Amino acid sequence: MKITFPYMGTTLVYSKLIELLGHEAVSPPKPSQRTIDLGVKYSPEFACFPMKVIMGSYVEALENGAEVIITSGGHGPCRAGFYGEMHHRILQNLGYDVDILVFDSIKRDFKSFIYNVKKLKGDKSWQSVWKILKLTYKIAVQVDEFEIQLQTIRAYEISKGSCNKVWDKIQQIYKKVFTEKDLSEAKKESQKLIDNIPYKIVPEEKKIRIGIVGEIYVVMESSVNMKMEEVLGNYGCEVHRGHYLSGWIETHMIPKWFSRSREKEIEKKGEKYIEIKIGGHAKETMGHIVDYHEQGFDAIIHLMPFGCLPELVSQSIMPKLMEDTGIHVLTIALDEQAGIANNLTRIEAFLDLVRNSKEKKSSKVS
């Protein structure tokens, strides 16, 4: 089967999983203006931005010959859980005959999960499927670890762009991983690459740490959030995201008692502001901000698609949270009407504010 998937963050892990299961992975191209245009054209006008981009990705992947789409489901009440159904209808309406396998959380819909897995595994034995899953999971964890390292170093790299180059190289290295042995070698090799990036030493009190929180798709996919991490890195800020692929797997795919996910703890921290889970990542967003504040981060960038239902709730409560914690939060709503210059100005002004208030604080202490 020629299988495709939504483009979110690094597609390495999805492609790897599909290839290891013996299928052909047709990765959609990284979302571009064309992707967005296609998506906007075929999606409902007021659908949220991720749905439009993913719509465009699917169309492009189908043009490249994909036959089956796999995607994650959701359990509402956020619109994202209904993407699969909606995309399917629209694609059918456009005349594409395509199969969509929606992976709902295993905890919610065990039966269709197993059905989908059976369909994907083909004639592979359960044992080898288990091995493959374990391997791809490890890849996801390691790749994320490297990404986190790079997000820190990028702020201090001496020649601009060296971190991006290393990141590309690491993805290439991991593409060649097929066994556990390859994996440990890839790890060593990648670590060496990162260790060799020259960077300048910055005193602790000058360091700015920024957490990016919000809706998972716009947080993880750099092409729709105007390369937020790179932009912040180039302004000399360390960045940490609220969402990583491995973290998502931990929470949604691994049974509770094995999972090392901190999500429960994070949610607990958001409870004061949003009492119950209201879908999407609203409660986690609040929790992450409180968590980042406790870890000593200086500021938060809160990303959300325009009109995102759950994030609008968190945006409403944000002023109160800022008042309580004293952390600076900049909310940016993203959609197809991207004004890069406008947002750069906002971010620059925001960072000036953050730096100033940090200097003031430290001078007071001394």
Next chain:
Amino acid sequence: MKIGIPTSLLYYYYYPFWKTMFDELKIEIVLSKTTSKYIVNKGIEYSVPEICVPIKVFTGHVVSIIEDVDYVFVPRMVCVLKNEYFCPKFMGLPDMIKYTVPGAINKVLSPKITSDSDNISNPKFYSEMRSILGIGSWELQKALKKAQREWEKFRQLSKDGYVLSDALDIFEGKEIADKNILNKGDITIGLLGYVYDIYDNFVSMNIIEKLKEMNVNIRTFEMLDDSVMNNSIEFMKKRLFWTFSNKLLGAGYYYYDQPNVDGLIHVTAFGCGPDSMIGKMLEMESNTYNKPFMTIRIDEHSGESHLQTRAEAFIDMIRRKKNQADGVSIDENNLSIHGNNAGL
């Protein structure tokens, strides 16, 4: 002790229940005034710019009564059907109100409704409220029971064919002007939209009265039995997550399928998430069933004459189509350029 009820959002659907409950508990309730420019402006002032107009209106209502009452009643509507929910904004509504409206932080009374049916009279949901107000559990149970009975009566009025605004009048014991409005018109329209969009006369610019004046019979989702709406979306592999959206969609399919319904109007608020999905679906089905479908999108900037023009044009089109089907043919070129061009 005064409890304020904002006359917005689910007020239109659950008011008889709440009113009876508080009356039975001998607690005075204060209703906010009907939506006005002032209330909308207050709402805009205190809510996020991007959020949909019903939430802004609700915030405005809360702002307008918060100082005169001891508590505001903002139930946290989580679900009224198993495995289905309300829109996230409803689920987070008490939190939003608490932290955005000044002075509301300790004044929000929010029973958590997590029912598996339309029946919201389980005392369990109100336990928090009970301890705040100091009500005995027996008293509460009695009040809830009565409230449920009254509410069922009220629902029956809808099912008999009264639009909610008339049903609310009947519940209050007011005479409604024209009892025999139900099937008087020559055209029947399925009017789809959430109760807080359609029945808020400021938001919907009184679309119900406008349509009635045009001699149109109105059918809405709350006139249908739940089972009817359920059956008509039975075929969907994965249903929507939102109860009322499912109801709208079910009603939409049902009315598409009814030969005596001539067209559908979907009233939706700018930026409504669930509607962005069902709107598209209904639009796609319009071709399948060969029935006219129109979306009216409202927000705080809507102009009344715009709505009037569009509604009139839509109704005229249907009327013409109907006349043509009945054999009354009208030459397109032979119309008076003055006056009523409705093709009659």
